[in-house]
Amino acid sequence: MGRLTPGLDVWRGRLRQAMPTIAAQGILLRRSRFSDTSLITNWLTRQQGKVKTIAKGALRPKSPFAGKLDLFFQCELMWAQSRRADLHVLREVKVLEAFAQIRATYLQTLAASYFAELIDEATEPEHPVPDLYDLLFRALNYLNRQLPDARGVLFFERELCKCLGVEAESDEAAGRRLYDALGRLPKSRAELLHQL
Numbered sequence: 001m002g003r004l005t006p007g008l009d010v011w012r013g014r015l016r017q018a019m020p021t022i023a024a025q026g027i028l029l030r031r032s033r034f035s036d037t038s039l040i041t042n043w044l045t046r047q048q049g050k051v052k053t054i055a056k057g058a059l060r061p062k063s064p065f066a067g068k069l070d071l072f073f074q075c076e077l078m079w080a081q082s083r084r085a086d087l088h089v090l091r092e093v094k095v096l097e098a099f100a101q102i103r104a105t106y107l108q109t110l111a112a113s114y115f116a117e118l119i120d121e122a123t124e125p126e127h128p129v130p131d132l133y134d135l136l137f138r139a140l141n142y143l144n145r146q147l148p149d150a151r152g153v154l155f156f157e158r159e160l161c162k163c164l165g166v167e168a169e170s171d172e173a174a175g176r177r178l179y180d181a182l183g184r185l186p187k188s189r190a191e192l193l194h195q196l
Contacts, residue, residue: 019080049127053090068093099144111148117186131163150196
């Protein structure tokens with residue numbers, strides 16, 4: 001059986017409504033293997049907040065996702081919104097900015113990982129956070145142009161405090177305030193500050 005009316009399908013003899021498709025710009029925060037061929041990807045989007053998708057077949061050699069799902073990539077993405085769960089089906093991805101220079105040194109990659117982990121920790125699923133998206137985008141641009149320094153990392157933490165409505169008296173106090181607000185800080189913070 002085929003399509004009856006827009007948005008309705010007949011599947012296994014039952015009428016069902018098609019999953020709505022959503023398009024947004026996003027930055028890839030995290031990815032993990034789901035199966036031999038699929039990945040779970042966590043995105044930070046401006047419009048939808050933190051979104052978790054499954055990229056079916058992403059690890060197959062001829063996948064349309066090949067080379068497009070690397071950490072910190074800023075992408076135009078489209079996913080089918082699940083009605084029952086917070087795991088949505090990724091349909092299309094177009095890389096807008098790869099931030100290739102971030103991978104030039106371990107220190108740049110470590111700082112980008114820390115920023116992404118901190119944003120991931122500070123956000124709730126599917127809650128719009130345009131200010132946090134902009135903060136992460138600016139931080140990745142900074143790391144794409146130069147090596148991080150302690151001042152830049154502490155500045156990021158203080159800006160994150162402002163976005164979260166947490167008052168930090170100084171850049172140095174921001175880490176403590178984030179710890180108080182979030183209950184923990186990513187383990188990568190200690191190594192990053194030690195390397196700087």
